[in-house]
Amino acid sequence: MSGLSAAEQTQIILSVGGVVVSNCLSYLTMGIVLSATWTYFSKFPTDKWWFKSLVILCVSMCIGDTVGTGVWTYDWTVTNYANPAALTFTHWAFPAEAFLLATCGLVVQLFYAWRVWMISMKKNWIVPVVIACLSILGWCVVCWMVHILATHKLIADLTLVSPVVYIWLGGSVGADVLITGSMIYYLDLRFRTKLLKKQQTQPGFQALGRFGQIIVRTVECNLLSLFAQAVSVGLFNNNGVGFYFVITDMTLAKVYTFSLLVSLNSRHSENGHGTSGAGQSSSRGGVELNALSGRHTGSTQVSVHIQRERTGDWQGQAKAAFNDYESA
Template identity: 30%
Template sequence: MGAFDLILGPILMGSMMNVLLLGIMIMQCYVYFERYKSDKLWVRCVVWLLLVLDCLSSSFAMAMTYNYLVTNFANVEAIAYTNLGITPYPVLTGITAFVVQCFFAWRIRVLTGNTLLASVIALLSCVQLLASIGTMIGGIIVKEFAQLDRVKQVSLLWLLGSVVTDAIITVALVWFLRNSRTGFAPTDNLTGRIIRLTVQTGLLTTTCALGVAIAYLVSTNTTLHLAFGLPLSKLYTNSLMSSLNARKAWDPAGYVSGSAHTPSQFGHAHQPSYGQASGLVGISGRHHSEEIAYDNQQIELAKKDPSVAGTASSKTPFLV
């Protein structure tokens, strides 16, 4: 193993993965803006914000890598210190995680009506954001990689805060989806697909954040944690975009509330959207308690008479 394999190697690998995931994010954003033009303005603004944050993150990662591997090639003294490219990494990741986690907290509040749970998620997300700012400030003050142990406590608060928040979001969504099963096979199969997507996307961010924390603890005098940490923000944005873009694949005709129409009954596919007055579960302008009561009634009817299950199943795609 070369002298710099565990110092420059993780930086190079993390930056490569960061840029690769940026390409996937750009593709997902293009699909989103082409497909969901009727989504509410604030949702589209969130997507734009995440795209800008991802571009900034990748730009700084490439600047950091260029500085270490080209500008300071074979300069051992320069490798021992942080540079301008790596300094913003914690706060950019923290802001991205905060935006995504708050979006899912809003979704959980709308779907479950549990304001307390959503508030806890938002609070934990605020804690990890503040800790990420503290980590960046500590990196500016300390500068030497070998001395970053001095800010280990606040860094672990940031990373473990993200892990706990992601785990709560995943468990809450899966629990709600499992309790939304109607006993009607097509609806339950669709719900199962949504559960798998929720677990997969939540598991990615949780596992990666946990990997950063573990690497940071066990790999002293190396930058191994950056191999996991640099792509982390992209996993957050891609997990959100995959859940938004997957709506089209979940039977577009089923997004029309209160009917059991099939795709052949429409002249065109109906685009699902957030915030439109279409009676969608948890997304429409109707009061949430009315939606829950209506959904429960539909589920009970579906269990007794499968012929009415289409109405309940039409709401399923918006459960996540």
């Protein structure tokens, strides 16, 4: 690049360097997703067909995203190396990658909206609908941005999508926050107070511990996606970083897919099959309650029986939510 001016060399470093570093992270996260995918199909070979279809769809989009960004990197670092003119045009992989990551995020967030509806025992439909609306809003905004990028070939035209990128971020963040809050409420707060007070009645029931693990994994995945999106939007609006704003953008599809896989893999697996042990726990609890109930007589027996009926209602709701999560 000795024949180029200092300004042209800086442009190449910021553009090509950002794409190369981002592509390396893209390959790294793709490997993590493939590892989690192998774990899923190994643990749940008899899982529901539409669960498998969701995984295959999201992983396929991640592979397409990774291949497209790989071609983009090759074109800028090899085919058009040290060619400032080529860097002024938007590569076809850029809008394609944006569409794939938005679609992958939509699929995963809709999956979580359905899961929230299931663990609410199909009673709360408002929150899932709001999550779905926010997800669809973000996807529509990205589709509009993809249209702009596809019809305006110059890199300078990226400024046209700057005003609406915050709408995409807001919709996606809002959906992730609602998902996280709903999971915490339905798998923890709703049962914790009363079940902890009455846990001695049925010590064999360990759903709260399992719920806690599920909640932690969900929060971690959502925080990761929120961080990646915030970094991408923040760098996009900083003209001094060049194409380094795609450093997390190229990983977003993999982050969402990994979140889906973590949710599916966190279910109970028995002998490598996607079957839940909650039913066995429930039956064991019923035996314990019957055995304990027979130890009391007179008025004491009646009061204990009433108390355990109330406890059983809450434990039954917790187990129902647990079963819905395991079978969902």
